């Protein structure tokens with residue numbers, strides 16, 4: 267164990283003690299992590315969830331909303347002063363304003379606190395009077411979880427493994443040629459370090475877009491405000507026997523700095539403090555892209571979900587000291603592309619995609635559930651006449667302002683008909699293509715007391731926080 271591990275462990279247990287002692291006096295807090303790969307639907311999910319918790323008319327499946335236990339909900343200053351605030355108002359304005367559009371892409375961690383005044387039900391609850399429950403929502407890129415595996419590796423091991431993988435990929439040739447020109451003895455020169463880092467980052471982006479999931483360091487793909495800083499300016503190379511003031515030594519130093527200053531703080535300050543987690547997955551998008559994209563998604567999900575099995579990593583076990591996320595929801599997003607007749611099939615595929623990872627470790631006791639949802643419903647259901655046959659379609663608004671009916675195709679009822687061709691590396695789906703359509707958010711009047719339209723956001727909320735609002 268490294269000293270910083272011990273120090274972190276100590277802080278954690280001390281704060282654990284204060285939590286318990288203070289627990290009688292302070293309001294309960296639920297820290298909900300919202301993650302997923304880029305474009306999975308995190309920003310839309312959080313915006314719509316918060317809007318629908320503020321105005322609960324469309325939340326019948328959230329029991330505490332339906333039975334009136336939640337008396338009021340309001341936004342409050344968040345507890346962490348150094349984390350950017352989730353720009354709820356801007357995102358909501360974008361989605362529900364007079365010319366609705368999707369919110370901008372986000373690239374870093376952000377946080378929002380929503381406080382709920384809850385009157386517990388039942389005789390016991392009524393005696394106690396209302397309580398305040400704070401819901402802290404933390405939005406972070408799923409890609410960052412992939413870095414957990416780096417904590418167990420030193421620079422030489424990581425370089426060896428990364429370079430060995432690159433040898434087998436023709437699109438890595440440019441980096442391999444560049445790194446062949448430096449040796450463990452080459453003297454340090456910043457322009458050369460930057461060139462190598464730039465070429466390596468280009469390779470990583472290329473690998474990601476070709477569907478490879480082994481793309482560490484994750485922050486090279488989503489740098490946020492660290493862009494251009496030394497912790498993100500290194501690349502793999504043979505560093506055995508490197509002397510002082512060489513490129514290799516400097517690369518090694520920056521790799522260690524990346525672990526210490528980027529990866530560890532993220533896990534310590536954000537990940538380790540979560541109580542509940544929702545993992546958003548654009549399953550339909552991957553199916554549309556074909557079997558290879560689904561297989562890559564499955565593997566990446568397995569890697570990402572590794573972070574929720576703390577036994578796997580010494581640093582994480584030490585950090586968590588037994589505390590863990592106790593509920594994880596896997597949500598297939600953008601389900602409004604499908605008529606509800608097909609939602610069950612989408613849920614089954616979502617479930618199957620993460621089943622292996624779940625079965626292997628059961629997430630150390632965490633309760634899990636799969637759901638298909640649309641955080642912002644852009645369509646209405648429709649029936650189309652197709653050569654005398656009625657097919658279940660949806661209708662929505664295109665960016666051009668035209669309304670269009672849309673039939674995405676038929677998902678198989680048996681999820682293995684998706685997973686098996688994906689694993690086998692098939693080129694196409696045996697059951698035919700699945701289409702997706704870019705609908706824009708609908709222009710509509712939202713009645714007072716209602717949030718934006720959605721599909722099953724209330725069910726998701728019930729699973730994620732419902733038990734804590736009773």
Ligand SMILES: Nc1nc2c(ncn2[C@@H]2O[C@H](COP(=O)(O)OP(=O)(O)OP(=O)(O)O)[C@@H](O)[C@H]2O)c(=O)[nH]1
Nearest residue numbers: 304305306307308309310368371372600640641642
């Ligand atoms: N039809 C539909 N499309 C959605 C829904 N949620 C998200 N989308 C689409 O997915 C895109 C990405 O959604 P975001 O919420 O920005 O995704 P994100 O995970 O925050 O993306 P990054 O910030 O780029 O990582 C949106 O611009 C929409 O086009 C939904 O409920 N229905």
Ligand SMILES: [Mg+2]
Nearest residue numbers: 308309371372
């Ligand atoms: Mg976002």
